[in-house]
Amino acid sequence: MFTINPRVMDKIVKLILWISALLIILILFSIIFYIFLRGWNVMSIEFIFGWPREDWEQGGIFPAIFGTFYMVFISLIFAMPIGVGASVFLVEFTRNEKLINMISTLVDSLNAIPSIVFGLLGLALFVSYLKMAPSVLAAGLILGFMILPTVMRTSEVAIRSVPISEKEGSYALGATRLQTIRFVVLPRALPGIVTGAILALGRAIGETAPIIFLVIMTPAMIPISPLDPNNALTYVLYMLAAEQTPRRIEVAFGISLVLISIVLFLNYTARFINNYLSRNINR
Amino acid sequence: MEKFTFPSNIEDIVRAVLFIFALSAGFILFLIVVFMFKEGLPLFSRIGIIEFVTGTEWNTIDDVYGALPFIAGTILITIGALIIAVPLGVSCALFLAEIAPGWAKKITRPAIELLAGIPSVVYGLFALVVIVNFIQITFDKPTGETILSGSIILAIMILPIIISISQDSIESVPRAFKEGSYALGSTDWQTIKNIILPTAMPGILAGIILAMGRAIGETMAVVLVIGNVVRLPSFLEPGIVLTSVILLEMGEAVIGSLHYNALFCLAIILFIIVFILSILSNYILSRSKIQIR
Numbered sequence: 001m002f003t004i005n006p007r008v009m010d011k012i013v014k015l016i017l018w019i020s021a022l023l024i025i026l027i028l029f030s031i032i033f034y035i036f037l038r039g040w041n042v043m044s045i046e047f048i049f050g051w052p053r054e055d056w057e058q059g060g061i062f063p064a065i066f067g068t069f070y071m072v073f074i075s076l077i078f079a080m081p082i083g084v085g086a087s088v089f090l091v092e093f094t095r096n097e098k099l100i101n102m103i104s105t106l107v108d109s110l111n112a113i114p115s116i117v118f119g120l121l122g123l124a125l126f127v128s129y130l131k132m133a134p135s136v137l138a139a140g141l142i143l144g145f146m147i148l149p150t151v152m153r154t155s156e157v158a159i160r161s162v163p164i165s166e167k168e169g170s171y172a173l174g175a176t177r178l179q180t181i182r183f184v185v186l187p188r189a190l191p192g193i194v195t196g197a198i199l200a201l202g203r204a205i206g207e208t209a210p211i212i213f214l215v216i217m218t219p220a221m222i223p224i225s226p227l228d229p230n231n232a233l234t235y236v237l238y239m240l241a242a243e244q245t246p247r248r249i250e251v252a253f254g255i256s257l258v259l260i261s262i263v264l265f266l267n268y269t270a271r272f273i274n275n276y277l278s279r280n281i282n283r
Numbered sequence: 284m285e286k287f288t289f290p291s292n293i294e295d296i297v298r299a300v301l302f303i304f305a306l307s308a309g310f311i312l313f314l315i316v317v318f319m320f321k322e323g324l325p326l327f328s329r330i331g332i333i334e335f336v337t338g339t340e341w342n343t344i345d346d347v348y349g350a351l352p353f354i355a356g357t358i359l360i361t362i363g364a365l366i367i368a369v370p371l372g373v374s375c376a377l378f379l380a381e382i383a384p385g386w387a388k389k390i391t392r393p394a395i396e397l398l399a400g401i402p403s404v405v406y407g408l409f410a411l412v413v414i415v416n417f418i419q420i421t422f423d424k425p426t427g428e429t430i431l432s433g434s435i436i437l438a439i440m441i442l443p444i445i446i447s448i449s450q451d452s453i454e455s456v457p458r459a460f461k462e463g464s465y466a467l468g469s470t471d472w473q474t475i476k477n478i479i480l481p482t483a484m485p486g487i488l489a490g491i492i493l494a495m496g497r498a499i500g501e502t503m504a505v506v507l508v509i510g511n512v513v514r515l516p517s518f519l520e521p522g523i524v525l526t527s528v529i530l531l532e533m534g535e536a537v538i539g540s541l542h543y544n545a546l547f548c549l550a551i552i553l554f555i556i557v558f559i560l561s562i563l564s565n566y567i568l569s570r571s572k573i574q575i576r
Contacts, residue, residue, distance in 0.1 A: 010471055014382055014472070017377055020374035020378060020384070021379070023371065024394070024395065025348050025394050028395075029394075031406075032397075034413065072340070083304075086301065089301035093302070105562075112493075112500075112558065112560070113312075114554070115503075116500070116526045117319070120488045121315050128322070132481075148307065148311065152308065202400060205402070206400075206404070206503075208403065208404045209403075209502040212530065213534070219540070234402060234503075237405070238404050241404075241407065241408045241411055241507055248413060252408050256408055257470050263400045267396065283326070
């Protein structure tokens with residue numbers, strides 16, 4: 001039986017590893033490049049700020065952009081106080097390891113729930129049980145449920161990374177626990193909490209399945225009250241792609257480009273804030 | 284700064300409120316379970332559980348509901364995605380953790396994070412236009428909307444999970460282990476094969492299981508590309524999975540009907556599978572950490 005010289009084998013394996021990494025980067029850039037190219041065809045000021053015509057095939061997508069932002073704004077209003085509050089409790093108010101582990105298991109489990117199951121929860125809870133019509137409030141709350149684990153995880157990390165010495169300094173000055181949280185812990189953890197909020201925002205903007213029974217495509221409308229129904233970018237994109245014609249696919253790529261640009265911008269902002277945070281802590 | 288004090292008993296109130304917040308994730312899980320079972324279980328007054336899980340016919344007109352085509356479709360599409368993504372993902376993780384020069388890391392890491400940030404419906408659109416055509420032409424089929432198309436796009440979507448968790452567990456292999464191996468004259472590959480991979484295996488496995496859960500639960504990317512024909516699946520034919528049938532049929536199901544109940548039962552199956560996978564991966568991850576230390 002012949003054996004390959006270990007040195008040669010080493011070279012071969014390294015080559016394979018290089019190729020696999022290159023392949024992944026190639027896949028990513030071809031996806032981004034392709035979407036950019038196809039989406040650019042329909043991109044214009046009117047496409048972003050205009051009103052849709054002919055069942056979203058012509059004109060702009062402004063109601064969907066507005067509806068998406070309104071909806072994720074509500075999801076953040078719901079998830080941020082609860083998520084940050086929960087992490088403050090876990091870090092500052094309890095030493096009970098069992099409780100912390102239990103809550104962390106629950107959070108991981110919630111994080112693993114498939115998005116379509118959240119969609120069904122929305123249907124069963126808001127439409128079937130509470131007899132609500134599709135609305136920004138219902139869609140926003142379901143998204144809020146969904147991003148809660150992300151918010152809790154990231155803010156817990158941020159709050160845990162506040163140096164103990166600073167808290168001790170605050171206590172040594174006679175501050176109470178609440179004063180320490182208010183004036184030392186939260187300000188110090190803020191960049192990390194904001195980073196987490198931005199990441200959660202990026203995730204909420206891109207979700208389709210959780211809100212699919214709670215948003216509408218026609219009529220195109222600007223919701224004012226939280227009980228008005230809204231249009232959402234991802235849902236319009238899905239509906240255009242599901243019943244495809246060449247024109248609908250073009251518009252769908254335009255919406256994809258808008259979505260990816262928003263997500264890219266948010267990721268970049270989160271990274272920037274995160275770097276700012278680590279610089280601060282190393283100081 | 285103006286004077287700012289809290290009354291002393293307010294700390295207990297704050298503590299109680301924050302405690303309730305901390306339980307919110309559990310409360311939402313509870314809501315999900317309650318509503319899934321409330322809307323799903325009435326099915327079993329008409330159709331037996333075994334009959335439902337092993338039945339192959341799904342007919343909304345005659346109210347005959349068998350879940351096997353969807354379960355089998357989900358299993359096949361996930362196996363396909365793992366066959367593509369695991370070798371590629373673990374190789375890329377090894378590359379990043381062990382042999383990549385600094386500049387290559389600087390390009391690859393953000394690229395992978397970006398891959399994770401693309402919305403799933405955008406992946407679906409890309410797959411519908413590019414991968415479906417590719418499959419149709421390559422295999423000379425009447426339609427490219429096949430289980431394989433779904434597996435390919437799922438593989439791309441779960442790569443970031445496999446890579447990041449594998450990389451973390453490879454990097455947590457103690458330096459002393461590797462140095463010992465190099466001191467004995469091993470090459471990089473011998474060290475990877477004999478020391479690093481066996482030590483990092485629990486973490487890699489946990490990542491793969493987590494990715495599996497994601498693939499099973501993914502809806503939007505899959506529904507656009509697999510054709511959604513109710514039948515027992517094969518790679519190069521149109522098929523259907525648990526998530527896609529729920530998405531497609533829930534809109535037309537009358538609330539409270541047997542069809543509606545059956546769709547919720549599919550969601551219960553989905554929920555149970557994903558829940559078990561999540562617990563399993565967390566268990567492996569928490570144990571492997573202890574062993575590594």
